[in-house]
Amino acid sequence: MTLIPSGTADVNDTAPVALSFAAPSPNPARGGTLLDFTLSRAGHVRLLVYDAAGRRVQLLRDSELPAGAHRERFALRDEAGRDLASGLYLVRLEAEGRVLTRRLAAIR
Numbered sequence: 001m002t003l004i005p006s007g008t009a010d011v012n013d014t015a016p017v018a019l020s021f022a023a024p025s026p027n028p029a030r031g032g033t034l035l036d037f038t039l040s041r042a043g044h045v046r047l048l049v050y051d052a053a054g055r056r057v058q059l060l061r062d063s064e065l066p067a068g069a070h071r072e073r074f075a076l077r078d079e080a081g082r083d084l085a086s087g088l089y090l091v092r093l094e095a096e097g098r099v100l101t102r103r104l105a106a107i108r
Contacts, residue, residue: 017067021093021100024074028105035060035072037093037100042066046094049074049104052087076106083108 024033047061
């Protein structure tokens with residue numbers, strides 16, 4: 001049996017964090033949804049929402065962020081502030097030279 005003193009990191013805690021993008025929550029969403037993502041390193045991030053036809057609906061983030069966990073709230077509104085219609089939308093995360101996409105269902 002090995003004891004690890006309180007406040008000491010285990011070897012597994014030092015594993016590198018990978019870029020990740022969780023499914024929107026809640027999904028389907030009625031009044032808004034949360035978008036959680038983790039960056040393995042600091043860098044430029046773009047978070048965008050597109051409708052099913054591929055038209056840009058909203059640019060949620062276009063900025064530098066530090067490494068680690070991040071959360072963005074999406075109020076289900078377009079760039080003009082109008083409520084989104086019920087339907088399927090794609091949320092696109094561009095970071096670390098990669099693109100990750102998640103589906104979002106909006107219901108009214």
